[in-house]
């Protein structure tokens with residue numbers, strides 16, 4: 001099926017999560033992110049007969065609010081010149097297509113069509129954990145941002161912007177013992193601790209969290225994050241509706257410095 005809401009799946013446990021998207025059959029494991037964008041045909045399942053859990057994040061509430069939801073369940077392929085309805089799509093790209101075409105930042109093959117699916121989102125449908133982990137590791141000793149630590153965004157390789165027009169996805173690392181300075185933004189955030197444990201202070205209230213919890217931070221809240229470990233990093237998988245707010249010129253962000261002064265950041 002396909003639909004106007006865009007979705008991602010982020011692997012949590014098991015190596016056999018499966019998503020077929022626009023003819024690319026993707027098997028994915030912990031930390032891998034797979035897109036099923038606005039108007040892209042997809043089907044889900046598992047391979048290998050073992051349980052696999054993923055976190056799904058959709059812009060459905062926004063698209064619903066805008067009365068723009070559309071679903072299409074009639075998937076067809078051309079067989080011998082005839083249109084035939086099918087339950088599962090036939091793979092027409094190699095399973096590692098996204099990595100082979102888009103997997104090297106800053107380098108772009110010219111000989112393929114970058115308008116995949118509805119042509120409305122990133123044509124890179126799989127972001128592997130291995131690459132993200134290498135980038136995090138390469139920057140673990142940088143100062144980072146005092147309000148956010150080390151944040152790496154997932155981007156559409158053809159634009160450098162967010163993978164969807166509605167949601168931006170990112171990974172946030174807090175180094176051992178790191179505590180972020182207070183920050184407040186108009187965007188709403190979803191944070192899923194993928195590694196480590198600690199607590200967040202949201203509008204003055206403490207919330208403790210562990211691996212695989214989900215933290216919802218409503219827009220307008222003051223937030224601080226604390227890594228509870230002095231030896232292990234915290235890694236959050238994050239989602240924000242900032243792109244929608246930026247498109248509507250509604251996005252703002254503030255912070256406080258060590259002295260407690262209010263700063264306008266965006």
Ligand SMILES: [Fe+2]
Nearest residue numbers: 001003036042
């Ligand atoms: Fe779907």
